[in-house]
Amino acid sequence: MPGPLRFSHxxxxxxxxxxTExxxxxxxxxxxxxxxxxxDARIVFLRQGDAYLELFGADADPARPAQEDGPKAPGRIRHLAFQTDSVDAFLAELGDAAEVTLGPLDFDDFVCGWRTVWLRDPDGVIVEVSQGYEDDRSHDKDGA
Structure with a gap:
């Protein structure tokens, strides 16, 4: 048996x-x-912890999805997502480096302290940045 799968890139x-790098x-x-x-080309691998981004050169203009939180069509990645301690501090550091497409929005009705913003990377990929999200522990096997 090959062992459990884990996310790669x-x-x-x-x-x-x-x-983009x-x-x-x-x-x-x-x-x-x-x-x-x-x-005639190269691939750049970026790493953060156990996750990688693999950067390929592209010939065409970047796709600019109209959707604020990413494309909604089947078979397309909707967005990349990252966690931060403070969405507002992240946005202050980001400045004009990316276009905010939606938010920041507060989701306290779902998870107390959950706040999220969506933006475009240099190639048009939607990136979500959130603070305060936590799993619903009532779904754990042991009920803790």
Whole structure:
């Protein structure tokens, strides 16, 4: 038996790999882990903990979904999501580096202290940044 599966990476097509790499390293805490030279192209791997972003060069203009929290069509990734201690502090640091597409919104009716904002990365990918989300522990097997 091969063992349990665990999340590995998300591959992103980038209009400019350097711009996308700078965005995710500066604002999301990723660091370059490896560059694979393919001769006429390259793949840049960024790592944060056990998660990776795999950056590919793209020939076409970036897609700009009209939806505020990402595309809703089947078979398309809706958005990437990250947690922070403070959405407002994150937005202050981000400044004009990305377009906010929705929010920030408070979801206290669902989880006390949950606050979220959505923005576009340099290639048009929607990125969600939240604070205060917690799992519903009543669903744990032991009921704790």
């Amino acid at each position: 998300v591959g992103l097509n980038c209009a400019d790999q350097k711009t 700078e965005f995710y390293t500066r604002y999301f805490g990723f660091a370059r882990a490896r560059v694979v030279d393919l001769g």
